[in-house]
Amino acid sequence: MIARLSADLASGALTEALADIAEDAARVILPYWRNGVVAESKADDSPVTRADREAEALILARLEAAWPGVQAVAEEAAAANGLPAEGGEMFWLIDPLDGTRGFIEGRESYTVNIALIHNGVPVAGVVTAPATATTWRSGVPGAGAFRRTFGDAWRQIRVRERPAAPMALLSHSMTDEEAHRLAGRHGCTTWQGTDSSLKFCLIAEGRFDAYPRTGPTSEWDTAAGQAVLEAAGGRVMGEDGQPLRYGKSCFANGPFVALGG
Template sequence: MSDENDVGEVLAGICEAAAQLILPLWKTGLTVHAKADESPVTEADRRGEALILEHLGRRFPGVPVISEEDASEFGTPEAIGPRFFLVDPVDGTKAFVRGDPNFTVNIALIVDGRPVAGAVNAPPTGETWFTQGGRAMKRVNGGAAQPVRVRPWPKGKAVALISHTMKDETRQKLMDEYGFDLPEPMDSSIKFVRIAEGAADIYPRHGPTMEWDIAAGHAVLEQAGGSVLTPEGRPVLYGKAAEGFRNGWFVAKGG
């Protein structure tokens, strides 16, 4: 394993390679299959995952990988060591199927329950966010990377990124609880990195997610100066094998 400060850039390159494979399949009317939990999966998910697993196996031999589609088909392990990767080859498959642009490729390195490195790519825009040297970076279409940072909470103009399917009464309850002003529906882990780059302020999630859904975005947001905490203010931890790698509620927040 190379220095963890450098792993994020390696993961960014792998995400970008997967994106090049996935993007030509977008808006092509791919057959949508139902997984055991009734969530959708397409050939893009499967091809992207195969490429990512091949690259990780070559670059980081011996480091375990927990990946969404493999976990869906074969189940999650009963135990996991202190160091492993979490992979979601297409986060936001429903958006991908609808033809919406908010889907992402995600890889995170977990060490002792914390996401120490990660990369998130948005294939339709060519944007990649990744961790490097304790900072969050962004590059577009392979160009020069620039650091990104959360913005201070803009009183009266705070933007919350929420689910497309959120009911009006739930949205109002969250507005009252967290004090944001402008709810904006958005799919996938791109919510984390939009907060990380200062384009939004909060993502309250009072609903189920899996560890691979959020770990990469969590890593980027944290190194951009933000936080991902439980509603009680405790850290969100990873490697919860006993819970099938499911997350509880959390709040992702900028400055």
């Protein structure tokens, strides 16, 4: 199955298929958005809804049907059944609804994330924003990143050259004082708050320049966005200055920064 995955990755068929799966998951999620969805609390006190669970079930079933036997690490299954000790040589990382708190509050910036990891590296990734019917994906290795509105043709995207007044994207949970300090640390004169992996995609398409993160994240929060951003010419680096890698202990990330040109 690894040979087939590698062939599909090389041909471009993989991320095309992942985009279709993510967009179908978005169609599962949308009827719950701004419709009185009820949240439950998981063991870590983070929220989960029926939309999260139903979207994840669809994604896992479709991945297994297309590429049977490939390990999958998905947020809600991990919360219910526990994490594996580590990631294998090749495995999926899935967040069926990234930005659940904002989703519950009716904000638009929640996403569906699907990534393929090979030897710790995100080699393919798709991010879908259901509220705006938009999908971003990595392409054939070395061929760039792409964006489409549901039903439209793909358009290639690329990070912009760093402007004289760079702009940062930051988590909504930060205070203004914290945000100004963190943005300034990376040379950004202005910043905007938003949720989810959408931040990686907005940098990938050349609208912003940096996304620094000091608080905890899980690997399924970042892998798909990293794949898209790196395909578009950007970088995602940990505190050691090296690209963020996957399959780590507890599938947890330390501080990192995502950068455009």
